[in-house]
Amino acid sequence: MLGRELSKEFVLGAGEQIKQLLSPQDEHDRNVVKKGLILYRQGSIYNVSTTSHTVSAKVQDVTSVQVELDLDDFVMSTCTCPAPSICRHRIAAFLYVYASVDRVGTFVDLWKEEKPIEDVLKHVQKASSLLKPEKEYEDSSLASWIAFFDREFDSWSAQLSSPNQLFQSLFHHYYSALKKKAPKSPEMKQFFIVQASVTVFIKILQLINETKPTDYMLQHIIYPYIDQLSDNVAIAISEMKRYALPFALDPLLVDSVERFRELLFTSKQYQYERSNLYQLLWIELLRRDKFINIEREWLEEHLEDEKNHEPSFAVEMETALMHMDFLQSRDENIFETMKKLSPSALPFTFHWVEDIMKKKNWKRMSGWMSYMMDNSTEYINSDLPFEEKRQVIRYMMQLIKQYSKATNDEKLFERACRNMLPLSYAEYHDFLLDKEQYRTWIELQTLLGFSIEEMDTYVLRDIEKSEPGVLLPLYVKTVKHEISMKTRENYKMAVRYLKRMKSQYKKLKREEVWENYILQLSDEHKRLRAFQEELKKGKLIHD
Numbered sequence: 001m002l003g004r005e006l007s008k009e010f011v012l013g014a015g016e017q018i019k020q021l022l023s024p025q026d027e028h029d030r031n032v033v034k035k036g037l038i039l040y041r042q043g044s045i046y047n048v049s050t051t052s053h054t055v056s057a058k059v060q061d062v063t064s065v066q067v068e069l070d071l072d073d074f075v076m077s078t079c080t081c082p083a084p085s086i087c088r089h090r091i092a093a094f095l096y097v098y099a100s101v102d103r104v105g106t107f108v109d110l111w112k113e114e115k116p117i118e119d120v121l122k123h124v125q126k127a128s129s130l131l132k133p134e135k136e137y138e139d140s141s142l143a144s145w146i147a148f149f150d151r152e153f154d155s156w157s158a159q160l161s162s163p164n165q166l167f168q169s170l171f172h173h174y175y176s177a178l179k180k181k182a183p184k185s186p187e188m189k190q191f192f193i194v195q196a197s198v199t200v201f202i203k204i205l206q207l208i209n210e211t212k213p214t215d216y217m218l219q220h221i222i223y224p225y226i227d228q229l230s231d232n233v234a235i236a237i238s239e240m241k242r243y244a245l246p247f248a249l250d251p252l253l254v255d256s257v258e259r260f261r262e263l264l265f266t267s268k269q270y271q272y273e274r275s276n277l278y279q280l281l282w283i284e285l286l287r288r289d290k291f292i293n294i295e296r297e298w299l300e301e302h303l304e305d306e307k308n309h310e311p312s313f314a315v316e317m318e319t320a321l322m323h324m325d326f327l328q329s330r331d332e333n334i335f336e337t338m339k340k341l342s343p344s345a346l347p348f349t350f351h352w353v354e355d356i357m358k359k360k361n362w363k364r365m366s367g368w369m370s371y372m373m374d375n376s377t378e379y380i381n382s383d384l385p386f387e388e389k390r391q392v393i394r395y396m397m398q399l400i401k402q403y404s405k406a407t408n409d410e411k412l413f414e415r416a417c418r419n420m421l422p423l424s425y426a427e428y429h430d431f432l433l434d435k436e437q438y439r440t441w442i443e444l445q446t447l448l449g450f451s452i453e454e455m456d457t458y459v460l461r462d463i464e465k466s467e468p469g470v471l472l473p474l475y476v477k478t479v480k481h482e483i484s485m486k487t488r489e490n491y492k493m494a495v496r497y498l499k500r501m502k503s504q505y506k507k508l509k510r511e512e513v514w515e516n517y518i519l520q521l522s523d524e525h526k527r528l529r530a531f532q533e534e535l536k537k538g539k540l541i542h543d
Contacts, residue, residue, distance in 0.1 A: 006071070008101045010053045014071040015098060015107055021074065021086060024112045036091025037108065045096040051173060052159050055097050059089040067093040076180065139183050140248045142255040145192065149199045152177055166211065167204060171225045175200045187243040191252065193236040194285075197229045198260065201277065204229075205267035218269060226270055230277050237284045256281075257291050261298075264316040272347065275316060279323050279351040287327055296324045315341070319348050326352045331364065335371055343382040346375060347392050353399055362407055369403055369412065372396055376420050393423040401427070422448055438463045438470045445474075452478045452497070464500070468507040475501045483525060491531045495538040502540070 022029040039045070039059060047058040055069040061081075067089050070076040079089045095104050136151075138144035156174040160166070178196040182189040204225060213222065263278045286292075299321050307314045318337065325333040334352075338345060353372075356365050376396065380389060397416065404413035417428035425448060432441040441463075445455055452460070452474055463470055475497045482494035498518065505514035522541050525531050535541045 006050055006055070006097065006100065007052060010071040011097055011101045014069070014074050014094065015110075017074040018086070018091070018094065019111050022111070032086060032088050033091055033108070033111065035088035036095060037104070039088060039092035040095040040099075040104065045093055048093075048096065050097075052155075054173070055093060057093045057096065059092050061089060065089050069093055069097065071097075073180065136181060139185075139188060140251060142195065142252045142259065145195055146199070146259070148181070149178060149196065152181075153203060163211075166207060167217075167222050167225060170200065170203060170207070171228075174203075175229075185246075187240055187245055188249070190236040190240040191249060194233050194240075194281075195256075195259070197233045197236070198263070198277070198281070201226065201229045202262055202266050205269065205274075208269050209267050223270075226273050230273060230280070233277065234280060237280075253286060253291070257286060257294055260286070261295070261320075264320055265313050268311050268313075271316065275319050275348055276351055278320065282323060282327060283351070283355055289328070292324050292327050296321065299324070315345075319345070322348075323352075326355075329364070331367055335367075338371075338375070343375070343379040344384055346372075346379045347395075350395065350399070357399065357402060357406075360406070362403070365403055369400065372400070373416060373419060376416075380420060380423055390423050393420050394426070396420075397424055397427045433459065436466065438467050442470065442474055451481075464504060468504050472501060472504055475504075479521075483528070483531060486528070488530050488534075491528070491534040494531070495534045495540065498535075498540055499538060 022033060024030060024033075039061065044060040045057050046060070047056075049056045053070065053072040055067075055071065057067050057069070059065050059067055059079075066080045068078045069090065074086075074094075077086075077090050079087050081087055081089055083089075095107070098104055098107050137148040153174060156170070156177070160169060175196065178199070179193055182192040182196070204222065208218070208222070260278060260281045263274045266274075282291075282295075286295075299317050303314065303317050303321070306312055306317055318341070322334045322337050325331070325337075334349075338349070349368075349372075353365075353368050356368060376393070380393065382389070397413075397420070400416045401413050404410055414428075414431060417424045417431055421428065425444070428444060429441070432438070432444065460471065479494045479497050479501075482490040482497070498521075502514055502518075505511060518535075518540055522532065522535060532541075
């Protein structure tokens, strides 16, 4: 079975690599091969699966470990055991594979042979070099990169054995294969990873169009890959900024203008994620007037036509045009355009706000703070799902808090907390407790309809200790409610709160007020015999 799935050249090529990586003259290396051979002969390898040049297998040792062999570049093979380099498990799995193309004893005998150093250097190469030319693309040509990506995609598609894990395989096999072929120079390598990540993102969108996955798949299976690809782009760009970018990158950036535009039109799925990635790439890589003018001209020329298409990507194009305005600091244009869009467009502005804050341009930021404050009410009152709105407001409150802290404008954050209720409840709750504004905190709980039973007991105790008497109006209201329910259990709850009131009046040294209150309360409800009994049990009144 393995013999038909794996190329013999790859297996023999991997064997050549191992012979150069492990020396029969080194005691540690000899033990690794010896123990691997023992595991192989004990039949410890199981759950084996393969692609054209990779092998996945379990190896049963003291505990079971997972081995992933890369026959093309054996040093990239991995094992879940703690060994830092080639281990007995990787050797055992390799010998299992080798047995499908030749005798294991032949490999061991060949490994034990001593070779002159010239032979060693001559044969240290990837197995793939036996099958295809070493140069697979031109380093300074984006067209060449994309052609290479497409060839690799065709190769991956041809080897795909089952469509059941289509998106998983695309990410873990196709994407991994691209990254392994990145250029050697650090700055070009990172830009290659950016382009590979964008390519895989686009391939996922294309496959979504073809396969029509369910909502469950879109949310739980595919979305994590979309999210990880965006993170990988951000990480690669961050790494690029550690180096002085070479002039060779300029023609690649020019060609990227059209390439990144594909994120806007490839599919209707993941609109927010597509827009965010597009914005990130422009902010970090293409922020030059000559690129911006090219993109603006193209978008303006095609926008009106796009409104008549079905499906229409007019929203994506309008958002992209706003992004060009942002890159050229035309914020007022953005605010005017946003008025024409639905409230659901508000989160699309967050990338811009983040960029301004990162640059600590507080003067420019003040306009954006005003915009968010002015438009939050419409967003809160929109028909969008509650959880979606809560997430957006939570994030917006984080941005406002950062700005308030940086500009020492605490009142702005407090005002935002009030304006965005009830979605800003958690932030306002924490702010009021942090500032020990307990009376306002109680008003907040009452405003939102929380009963005292729903309030945090520890918070109530802290308030009673810090500011005795503040909770008394709340206790009075709660006692009145419990009595009105007219059940024995409610009377017991009322007495419990009355005891807390008594303790608070004592701390305030206002025992006379307490005595008058409890006598009046008892007299008011003298016909409620069960309540009177509970008052006596609680020693709040006497016969």
